[in-house]
Amino acid sequence: MNERTGTFRISPDEFKSFSLFLEKNCGILLADHKQYLVQSRLGKIMQECSLDNLSCLITQLERAGGNQLKDKVIDAMTTNETLWFRDTHPYDILKNKLLPEIKEKNQRKKVRIWSAACSTGQEPYSMSMIIDEYKRANLGSFSVGEEIVATDISASVLQQARGGEYEMLALGRGLEKERLRKHFKANANGSWTINPDIKARVRFQSLNLLGQYSGLGQFDIIFCRNVMIYFSSELKTQILRKMHKQLNPGGYLLLGASESLSGLSDCYKMIHCRPGIIYQAI
Template sequence: MNAVASHDNTMAGVAGPVLGDGEFRFLREFVYEHCGIALSEQKRQLVQGRLVRRLRALGMKGFDAYCELLRADPESELGELASAISTNVTSFFREVHHFEVLADDLLPRWLDQKRREGDRLRIWSAGCSSGEEPYSLAMVLAEALERCGRSIDAKILATDLSPAALAAAQKGVYPVERLEGVSAERRRRWFLRGEGEYAGLACVHPKLRELVTILPLNLLHEWPMQGTFDAIFCRNVVIYFDQPTKQKLFRRFARLLPPGAPLFLGHSESMHGLSDEFELIGRTIYRKKTA
């Protein structure tokens, strides 16, 4: 532990643990290497404030012990660290125009093309957070499958790095006020209202759960998926990455999409100058080029 960190951590009893220079330098390098997130010096207070809660949960008195934990066993704490320093803001049907394009254009066309019984359809929610995005996708998909009237092997893969987010997504239980973006008809159809001790909560319908597979995945590490996807949603994720990391991620997405397949990004994200494999076709909707 460096001298600055040693001095700073003596203040823990007064104002809580303080993030020393050497510790912040280590965390910046660690987070960039393992998560692709570039932390500027201006993020120092934010990192300190958010990780103090993590230190308390682990029963640690200073950041030196936390850094030692990361050095000794990086994978065990990586998800919690990434969750702590990221801003996990999500909602049902966020950026609703994406779901409208999916419901009105893409899904009817795809399902018409997949005429043979047993044809597969796959959508990936990369960075699914607490589950609102994949369950929104599942509602749209379930409704499209009903209109289609054919048996299609349709699934949504939902992945995230945060253990807390994945646990919430797996649980699929949300405060009723979180359903603000869901129409009254869809609330009645796709959610079960809690009673007694679950009053004020809503649980996603089992039919939606059947469509969604939730798994942990670090986008910077190896991906186990072998086949292609009909669409990938990676929204409000790459905003944390620097340019080289974005370029690498877009190249990897391109390998999992057939020509003409869409990639959906968040409202403040863009591929401009970062990839020549995609073309813009709508508001933060990109399509893999066909030639």
Template structure:
């Protein structure tokens, strides 16, 4: 379905206002490919009709459905490696040495669950080995995303063969998953129970419903935000981070110089930021 220049401009503004996502000026094809079928399903003749419906009061359900189709959910297990290895080798032992028996982790923009479940897998490996005395006895993981659809998928913790191979060794696949009669892979219940899910739009500042966290992962999502909004979101998350807490950005991202109160820590490889 064809998307006119004026319709695309209006949609750009709508998506940025509601989600923070900043679409480039040459992404009409992306919007058209992701939403054309949705328009037909809802008997809408054009993108103009969709924009009119979204402008009406009480259109939150429709807006959420559009957001679900527009948000990118590209992810894999143990992405970049160091955010998980450094968590277990340095951060968890540091918390335990301070006398903490419990730790809280927040995974923002968690997509279909690979990041929080990678953390849970790393913890399970630690608890079952000689390392278990060096980490807090309980670790709670909150996973949030703007897409209610992708969160439901994450909660099921069911993955197709192609998804399960992206970053997971055969040994981990065998140890932490059960294969269903249909060929999909189900994460074992003891790993699921550490993770709680909640729908959260990072635009909804301040994050009043969020607790104080020892570690925050906000990786590979702020690259879609404007520079100004990226700063606002990081400052909002910093308010949820305990003094001395750690903040992971994506491997290609960096902390804006205008944000005070963080020191850079080298993970060799990679970087993490510690709140002063």
């Protein structure tokens, strides 16, 4: 470890051992050429813990009682790329197809949506804005209420998401000025905080997608977008089967634009929305 720069070398065996740790604990697959990613994201932790090399870190992670360090490492290695209203069409589908359909068949139940791997909150808050806009245009809809359960493995991004405060740089990534004015309040420091009515609809909680989902309850819609690309095909299948169990009959799953289902025809049927593809639980 170079104490001045925080850089360290990684041997092939160390990289293999760390890759196995990461996949076992959060499902993320590291390609062989991703050594630079490990070096850039773990350098600060290595310095803070006075560790000379990756082997020392792996030894610490494998010791009993090392959960705090394990959480910090997984947090550092998790990619938190996110946008407001990412790809646009999933939110158009939510507003123009899914919400009207739920309204017609589910008047006396709370609408429940799961935002899986929600990062810093842009996805669930985008959903909440869509629900708000739909209800204003369709008065009397969803009288029992709505709940968006937003989960992530990273404690740091959940903390930021719960705060609902964003800098202009983050707000400029996909959020229209009209929605900014309508759903946010400007702060003296130049940041903006999401309005309480939009925030109240969202409940954030920690969840590892490798774990169990039964405690979350049942959902009408699950957004699990741009997450499966980090997992093996086997793990992806396991996760999507577990999600199927959490969907109400006829509920919908929305994946990322570059993601698709294979080998799960007993769980989901594909629906073309033009643009966009969604999957309905069968």
